[in-house]
Amino acid sequence: MERGHRSRQRRPHLPPRSGALEPRTHDHPVDIHRLGRCRTGIETLDLAYAAHGFVPLSPDASIIDDVAGERLAALVEGYGLNTEVRIQLVNMLGERIRSMYQLLKDGYENGAHPWSRLWEEGHGTVWLADAVYVEDRYDVWAKALGIHHVPT
8 A cells, every 4th residue: 555655656747637738848848839939949849740640741641642731731720830930840840750760760779678679560661651751742741831932
């Protein structure tokens, strides 16, 4: 009985049950409703990761580019992102997805678990294919977000 009590005390980072859950980045709460005014790009990286899964941005998604673009635009519109953040997002979509591929690859090469196991199961191949898919459609995403010229 006492053991369970100690376990609960070790988790002060958990929010109280009655409180709203907030995404956290580097131990600082992220107000996802203010993404349109973000300054650091951290929140934009989080949104790029979310877009990958929610749209989804993958050649295996079996949706045409126009539909993927419409879904990305709907996600972005839902957060009310301004033009500056839309440009940041388009510029980092492929980079964010590729970073997961690199994490898996590095983990495999260093024998770090669970990354090496996930690499062996083929997850690295999937993340790389998704990164290439997104990077090859850079103009599709820019157009869908109403960006006519995307500075890099």
